[in-house]
Amino acid sequence: MSNSILFTPGKIGPLTLRNRTIRAAAYEGMCPGNAPSEQLFNYHTAVAAGGIGMTNIAYAAVTQSGLSFERQLWMRPEIIPGLRRLTDAIHKEGAAASIQLGHCGNMSHKRICGCTPVGASSGFNLYSPTLVRGLNPSELPAMAKAYGSAVNLAREAGMDAVEIHAGHGYLISQFLSPYTNHRRDEYGGSLDNRMRFMKMCMAEVMKAAGSDMAVTVKMNMRDGFKGGMEIDECLEVARTLQDECGVHALVLSGGFVSRAPMYVMRGTMPIRTLTHYMDWGYLPIGVRMVGKYMIPSVPFKEAYFLEDALKFRKALRMPLIYVGGLIARDKIEEVLNDGFEFVAMARALVNDPAFVNRMKSDEHARVDCGHSNYCVARIYTRDMVCHKTVDGLPACLQKEIKQLEYK
Numbered sequence: 001m002s003n004s005i006l007f008t009p010g011k012i013g014p015l016t017l018r019n020r021t022i023r024a025a026a027y028e029g030m031c032p033g034n035a036p037s038e039q040l041f042n043y044h045t046a047v048a049a050g051g052i053g054m055t056n057i058a059y060a061a062v063t064q065s066g067l068s069f070e071r072q073l074w075m076r077p078e079i080i081p082g083l084r085r086l087t088d089a090i091h092k093e094g095a096a097a098s099i100q101l102g103h104c105g106n107m108s109h110k111r112i113c114g115c116t117p118v119g120a121s122s123g124f125n126l127y128s129p130t131l132v133r134g135l136n137p138s139e140l141p142a143m144a145k146a147y148g149s150a151v152n153l154a155r156e157a158g159m160d161a162v163e164i165h166a167g168h169g170y171l172i173s174q175f176l177s178p179y180t181n182h183r184r185d186e187y188g189g190s191l192d193n194r195m196r197f198m199k200m201c202m203a204e205v206m207k208a209a210g211s212d213m214a215v216t217v218k219m220n221m222r223d224g225f226k227g228g229m230e231i232d233e234c235l236e237v238a239r240t241l242q243d244e245c246g247v248h249a250l251v252l253s254g255g256f257v258s259r260a261p262m263y264v265m266r267g268t269m270p271i272r273t274l275t276h277y278m279d280w281g282y283l284p285i286g287v288r289m290v291g292k293y294m295i296p297s298v299p300f301k302e303a304y305f306l307e308d309a310l311k312f313r314k315a316l317r318m319p320l321i322y323v324g325g326l327i328a329r330d331k332i333e334e335v336l337n338d339g340f341e342f343v344a345m346a347r348a349l350v351n352d353p354a355f356v357n358r359m360k361s362d363e364h365a366r367v368d369c370g371h372s373n374y375c376v377a378r379i380y381t382r383d384m385v386c387h388k389t390v391d392g393l394p395a396c397l398q399k400e401i402k403q404l405e406y407k
Helices: 038-049 077-090 137-156 171-176 196-209 233-241 261-263 269-275 284-294 304-316 329-337 346-351 355-361 374-380 395-406
Strands: 008-010 016-017 021-023 054-061 095-101 123-125 131-134 162-166 214-220 249-252 318-321 343-344
Touching: 016 077, 016 284, 038 054, 038 077, 054 162, 077 095, 077 137, 095 137, 095 214, 123 137, 137 162, 137 196, 162 171, 162 196, 171 196, 171 214, 196 214, 196 233, 196 304, 214 233, 233 249, 249 304, 249 355, 269 374, 269 395, 304 318, 329 343, 343 346
Parallel strands: 021 054, 021 343, 054 095, 095 162, 162 214, 214 249, 249 318, 318 343
Antiparallel strands: 008 016, 123 131
8 A cells, every 4th residue: 555644644733643543532441549540551552552643541521520430530630640651651652642631511420520410401311310400601611611721731741632522422512412402591502502612612722732732622423313413513513613713633423422322332232241340239230121222223334434524524624533433454544545634443452452553564454353342331330441351251241242243
């Protein structure tokens, strides 16, 4: 592939990456005590040593109320030395370091985030499940400033870039989507109003990022269900991020992790695996009974977001990062040839942290990932690891994995 751009440098704002690959910002579940661990350090340094252009640490809450899981980062001064140790090691391997910043909004519980979960609107989130308190207008400026403060902390930690999470049903996404935004004030109703909070947050982010940090935004191309955002509105959000907010690149995704998680990840949620790692009680029993109805399957195919992403590529002039279903170099080359500046991968690099280096020597390299979603089910209560690395896997889980493997 002599004309391939895969292993050529690429720019995101002020940042130049050594190649066109990015470790996608997928929650690792490797941060007990909401702080970086040795496991997180080992994983991201392995990905950096494996040839990635930039690795993305995910997800880091901008405030304690933004935590959705117990083993998740929360940006605060006391974790900066641990993050700095990690970014120094990533840089030593020749890769850039980024961190995904966001707030989960209504997708949490009081025991995790320390308060009644907040969101764009009050109500009840069936998929958590929890009562939700809608944020008051007077609270929104401080919440927006928290995003800027998190960027400043990321700089102290040695990050080259930040990714702002504005998709998947997280807080900014909850303001954008008519499914979760039922407000009757200046932050609800029309799309312009629903984008108001996003623009407040991005103003603080861009001010904090200054001229030396790259800023990317993960956003939805569709919410993935009836009553959510569709492609026309999402295109307008993308144009706003490009033309008004001055973002350096967009990560194009889709789905709500609390409403349509398999639209994000595709395939089938392995219910037995999901409940196997839960604490014993009523919850795993209930999930086993109704989980397949509450988490419907969405068929997996390679590069499953590409059809929608091409519409964004046609409409926008800014750098775009394609993510979703990339497990083989052949398909990666196709995506880059379609005009996307970068490709991002998550599960491929859980399966093989050295996949990027392997692609250098093998034009048809492919990861050995069967897309059973074991790693996805496991992160709800443990960490994101491939089942191929787990010793002593129970026979019932081995059977489920075999049934769900992508052929």
